[in-house]
Amino acid sequence: MEPVIETFESRKKHMCVKGEGISIPVCDKASLPGTVTQRTCVFGGARIVLMPITDSIHLVHGPIGCAACTWDIRGSKSSREDLYKKGCSTDLQEKDIVFGGEKKLFETVLELYNIYKPGAIFVYATCVSGVIGDDIKAVCKKAEDLTRCKVIPVQSEGFQNHNKTKGHWIGGDALLDYVIGTKEPEETTPFDINIVGEFNVAGDLWGIKPLLEEMGVNIISAISGDSHADEIAQAHRAKLNIVQCQKSSNYVARKMEKKYGIPFIKVNFFGLEQTTNSLREIADFFGDQEMIQRTEKIIERGLKGVEDETREYRKRLEGKTVALYVGGNKAWSLVRAFEELGMNVMMSGTKNGIKEDYERIKEVVQDGTIIVDDANSTELARLLKKYRPNLLISGAKEKYISLKLSIPFCDFNHDRISAFAGFKGFVSFAKEVDASVSSPVFNLASKTLSKVSKTPSNLGGDENAS
């Protein structure tokens, strides 16, 4: 079989085409040293899961770089505190590396507690604090005893694994071991739920929450978007967990099911069909007739007008192609939403996918779709050059690779600016996709001046669209 693009021998099987022989790429392997990987580290994985907890201090125990490059990058919105946006570090120095950083960590935690009186302090281990063997668990315990504030160790040494999914689990473990179940709710209802794996990027949670509240469910906590540590502490009393980002958070939901007997259902609020399905599933779970009726009304009202509001966008987007290269969940959860805009997903890939993720991608994409695992920047550029989709969906690191090739781009990661979840979110989503795909600036590209002066009719042509 013809390889998808030219690359290293060992990388060839990380790309495949659905319907042609193998339909799941080789995945979950260490990246090749010397390539420009788009992956992050285990520390990064843990941090993005926990960082949206807004009333907490997120303290990075390591040299300054780990904190300096990762603070306030989550794009998670808050309706209350903004403590989570602070970049806190123990700023380990050479002598700490030699003599150990535990004392400095302890003092730092106390200082931060005294200044901010936070809901909790999460302490993240980094590569170097792991290598020098600082016992952050013991330090956290000691600081917690003294302050009576939750001080939570997150054992997230960056080098632990090539896959940041491990970091998501470690972040989840910190919640399971030190937060969830530590406080009883004042009152409970038969319809208590947690929203798991919703990080309120660009305010997505706020597109979902009103719908759920109107249905009549009671949200104990969101894990972890726009949340307080105290709310997550009560999460064990929920009757149901709904899981939005199934890449990062199935782990937490599964463990809560095992430990507290809370069942979970996977939901998805990107796109109309998936939003309505998710709402119905939640209502069906509780089986309350009034709730089911209310839900139908919410759906009816939600869908009303969406078609009118998106018609103009859909007209321009019809038949255009999309490539997805994302962190995980979105590689399958967005496919249907694009189809609702009349677009075709021609490539989908993830940076940290495990077999389960690729099974789900395979399920939802059409035959002929390219599926890629852990493409480095050279491979990504080659894929884009060869297949020239009308749109790439990815994060900040991929953005300018795409734009330099005059391929329209939408950020669906931390830097996203509009909320896409729910009915209203779908309209914003259509608008933003259209703003990239239909922008005339891309028609001006790829022409040198000498070429233009020879064939002036080329200006404004749609060579790029072909």
Add this chain to the structure above:
Amino acid sequence: MHHDKKFAVVNPSKMCQPMGALQALLGVKNTMPLIHGSQGCSTYMRFQLIRHFREPIEVASTSMNEKTVIYGGEFNLMKALKNITEKQSPDMIMVTSSCLTETIGDDMAGIIEKFKDANRDKELPVIIPVSTPSYVESHVEGYDRTIKALVEHLATLSVPNGKINIITGNLSPADCKQVKDLLCQLNCDSIILTDTSENLDAPLTEETLSLYSEGTSIDEIEDTANSLGTISLSKHTDSAAVFLEKKFGVKSISGPLPLGFENTDQLVTSVCELGDLEIPQSVEKDRGRLLDAMVDAHSYNFHRKVAIFGDPDFVSGITRFTAELGMIPSVVCTGTESKRFIEDVKLISKEKGINPLVLAGGDLFDMHQAIKKAGADILIGNAYGASTAKEENIPLLRVGFPIFDRLGAQRISMLGYNGGIEFVDKITNTLLDFYYDEAGYEIVDEEIEEIVGEEGDEGFEEDFMAKEEI
């Protein structure tokens, strides 16, 4: 709210050494930077660089993981060198260490030699290691060490070239271009270490996608040994100049960053003396235009208090420049612990009769406390200053690195006479936008009067908030 804070860093105003190494390397032609460490190091640094410059940034990683940490990074580093050599064919690979590989004690130079030995039959790129442990100093020193490593490995004595070496320090591509334009006006042949002006502000074409195709070449770096002299625009990045002076007798001049009227005069004088050059009429004219801009603007910015943060030479340069305008620098902060910075600000303070609170090794929390104490009408620094500016209800003039919440970071220029003109306009228009109404009249309310009211010329108080040793 004020509490003692001795240990915690809250909102850092510095980054780590490997970041400084990258900032230096992105101006070297056909060079692949390789960070020997975990994937997160290269990815998160790329993330910062990408969202600032809005360009694709290529930095390879040795992708260390648990097993390689236990057994050492030799296998991963060898493999990385092989993969880069075969697939990217760069002219040079510069290997920078991270806190991880420094701590486990990888001998990068030894591993590189081993790689070269094993590939004697092949044509290899130049491979240079630089030690940049993240737990020592900051990105400023990482930049310095990298430029020094480049000349240490490459500079070779041959025939005098009549050129002047310019070590830029971490500049925006536009500022790098300002410096080049000024040298060009002065008819000065130069070697720029390193020239980021093209790579980090590249035109939209597919060719600019992979390796850095523009910038300072290896040949040029080799030739630095044969120059008339080296001028380090940043005093904190002069190690390579000192090395060239010691080893090859290339005269070294350290700073100042040509930011503002007097500092630019000093650079022009240094260049002309070193190169035995005449000052052309066009440079006199630009100088006159800067002066004209300063005079046009003076009534709007006079006695406005200004708080400044960023890299040390940048901050001291802006301190002098704003003082030249008649503004009052009230808080000056750099994340780097630097005696030279403190000396610089002391000197400026004495000359200009100002009395700022000085933080060397401070974070943005410390800076915010200082602003509460000393007051400020405007904050100058990178995008991370936005929340402080918002809380204090003052405008933020975005300069430095990183700027991710506005467009055009690569096009901000402040250096030389021409960049100075842009800066004077920008700072004055920012004040006009904030403190004046739509017709250009000052909005007078009690708060503003109170700030303008006080004035201090009691000499330089020893009120340093330089971070104590811990």
